[in-house]
Amino acid sequence: MAETKYHTKGLECWDKAKELRTKYYKDYAKAHDRGALRWEGGAWSFDALPQALEGEVHPLTEEPYGASVGADPETQVRYQEAAEGKWGCARDLCAYLRSYWGSIILDEYFFGGKWPKADFIFQNHICCSHGKWLQVVAELEGGQIPYFCFDVGAGPYDKIGERQINYVVEQLYDGIEFLEKTTGRKIVDEKLIQNVYNTYRSACYWSKVCELNQAIPAPLDEKSMYSLYVLGTLQKSSQEIADFYVELYEEVKERVANQIAAVGNERCRVLGDSQPPWGFLRILRYMEEYGIVSIGSLYTFSLIGWWQIDDDGNLVPYPTLEDQGITIKDREHALRLLAEGELRGKLMWAPFYGAKFKNELVKKIARQWKCDAAMIHLNRGCEGTAMHQMELKIALAETGLPVMTYEGNMADEREFDEARDMRLIDLFLTETMGLKKLAD
C-alpha cells in the first residue's frame, strides 16, 4: 500500500461502542430473568422517564432494531415477507416497521431467541408511522400491552415558545402517571434528574463530535459515525452512554489536533442525506478508493444530536446544562428542560414542517463542513428522513454544489439495486467530479 496523505488509525473507543450495543440487546432479552421491566418505544422516545422508574428497566427502540435487521439482508427479507404475507401489510411501508412486525410474527428476536414481549409501550410520534407502528405491535402482542404515545409535532425549532414546551411537558406528566399506574412502580426524581443530565450530555456531546468533523482531514467518516450515534438512539439517558460520548469527544478532539484522518487520502468531502442502505455500507468504503470522505448529514448529525443557530447564522452544538450553568432543581424543572432541548435542539425534526427548513440547514452543513459534493440516498424505506429530498437536491445545486441522487431503501434489499447504483456513483465521481481512483 502506498503511503497516505494523512496518518489514519481506528478509534480507541470503538470496541466500547460495540460492547455497549451488544449489552443493550442482551439486557433487554434477559430483563425478565432478573425481575426487570421491558418497554418498547422509538429512538426519539423520552427514555429519561421510564428509566427513572424504581428498580431495573430496559428499553428496546424500534428503529435501531430495524436497522440491525436491515444490515442482514437475508433475515430482513424473511422478516418483511412475514409482515407482508402473514399480516398483509403493504410492501412500501417503513422498512424498519415491516422488519419489526415480521420479527414479532415469526416470534424471533434478531439477537437470539424468541421475541421478548414488552411490559409496556412508551412511544413518541412525529412522522406518520410512529404512533401507528406500535399500535399494531400492541395488536400483534395480543392487545393487552399498555400503550402510551407522545406528540412532539409542536412546531419547528424557530417557533418554539412556552406554549409548545407546555404542550410536551404536560404530556410528560401524563406519561409519568401512565408509567406509575401501569407498572405499580414510582418515578424516582433523583434518577429522573440524572437521566435528564445524561440526555443533555448525549445529545450535546454528539453534536460537539460532529462539529469536529469540520476539520480537514475529517477525523471521522460517516460509516463509522453510524456505529457511534446509534447508542444515543438506544438509550440517550443512560449514564454509560452519556459518558461514552464525552470520552468519544475527547478522543476525536485529539485526532483533530494530530491531523488523524478517517480517510488517509482525503481529497473530496461529500455530504449525505437520510439513512444509507444498511445492507450495503460497502458503497461508502468503495468511495474511499477515490479519496472521498462522507463527512455526515443532517440525519447523522441531528438524529440524536441537538443544535442551535448562532448569531452569525452558523450551526453550533446546543449547550450542555453545564455550559448553561443550570442545576436541575426538581421534577418540573427536569421535564421542562427535557422538552425544551428536544423541541429547540433536534433539528432533524425541522423538515417535518417544510422543505425550506431542510434546505437552509443542509446548506449550512455544506458550507461549514466544507463539502465538495452531495450524494443523496432517495430512501424509499423512511418517509420521515426522506422528506423534501428532491427539493434539497435543487437547493444544493443552486449553490453550485454537484449533487447526485441514487434510489434505494435503508432496510429492504429488494429495493436497492447495488450494481446500478455503484455505476451511478462511478459516473458521478468520474464524469461530474473529475476524480480517478487512487492507486493502491
Added chain:
Amino acid sequence: MEPIEKFLEVWRHRHDYARDWKARTGGKVVGYFCTYVPEEILYTADILPVRILGGHEPPNLASPHVFDMWCPFCRDCLSQGLAEKYDYLDGIMIAQSCLHVRQAFGAWEIHIPTPWKYYLCMPNAVRSPRAKPFLAGELASFKEAVEEWTGKPITDEALDKGIEIMNTNRRLMKQVYEFRKEDIPPVIGTEAMMMVWASQLMDKREHNELLKQFVEELPNRKLERDPGIRLMIVGSENDDRPFMEMVESIGGIFVIEDHCTGSRYFWDEVVPGEDRISAIANRYCDRIPCPSKDWGATDWQRKRFPHILNLAREYRAEGVILTQQKFCDPHECDIPSLRRYLEDNGLPCYFLEFEVTVPVGQFRIRVEAFLEQIRAEELFV
C-alpha cells in the same frame, strides 16, 4: 339547474367557479391541504376556502420536486399547482397532517407564487387531553394571522357566523345521507360524494342553498335503477368519479363511505361555546380522525374502526371496498387490522390501491368478482 348538476359543474369547473366568485365578491380565496383546516375561521373573514385536489392527470411537473414513493394524490396536487391551475389563489395553507401532503405543501411554498402562506400546527395526538388547549392556542395565532392579513378584526359575532355556515353545511349533508339508508336510495354514492366534493370547492353559503333544495326534492326523487348490492367504501382521499360510476354501473351502490372527501369531512359539528376558538378546537380534535391521527395517547385502540362498523350497519352495507392512495402510510398501517375487524364482524372486504388514474377496466373485473362473491354468500345463507 338541479342541485346535482350544479355540484357536478362546480367539481368539473372548480377553477372557473373560484375565479368567478372572486370577481363577484371581491373576496380572497385560500387553497387548503387537508380537512383539518378550520374553515370556520376563514369564513369568518369572508375568505373562500378551496380544497386543493388533484387533476387525475399524470403528475409530471411534480417529479423534480417529489420522488415517486410519495402518494400520487400529493404529487397530483403539486403538479396542478405547478401547472398554474390555482393561479387565482390569494393564500395557501395546511393543517399539519400526513407527511405526504406536507411534502406537496413544502414544495408549493417554494415554487408556486402565492401571496399568503400558513402552516397550522394541528396536533397529532388529538385524543390526548393536552391537544385541545394546544390547538386552541394554534387557532388563536391563526386567527391573528388572518386578521393581520385581511386588516379586519375577527369578532365573536363573526366567529359565530363562520361556525353557523359550517355547521349548517354539515347538518344538511347529513340529512341527505339519511336518504341513503332507504331500501332504494334516491341518491347514489357518486352523487353523494360529488355533493361533498362541491362543498370543499364552493362557497358553503351557496352550497347550503343547493342542499336545502336537494333535501326537499329527495323524498320525491326516484332513480330508474335496480339498487344493487349495498356497498361501503373506505379509505384515503377519493375524488375518483370514473371509479365510483363504474362500480355503480355494474350492480353495486355505495350507500355510505368513510373518506376525507366524504362523510369523515362533515360528520361532526362544532358544539357552540362561550369561547368560540376552544369550541372549534374541540371539534377538530373530536372529529372522526384521519388514520394519521387515529391512536390514543394512553391506549392503542382506534376510534375510527367502531365508527366505520356502525356506519356499515346503519346503512346496511353488504360489503366494503377498502381503498388507499398508493404509498399512503397511515391507511397502509390500518388496512390489515381494519380488514380483519370488518370481516370478523361479518362484512366481506375487497382492497384496491388507487393511483392518479385508476385502471377502470381491471378494477371492473375485480369489483364484479367481489359483487359475485357477495351474491354467492346470499345464495347460500
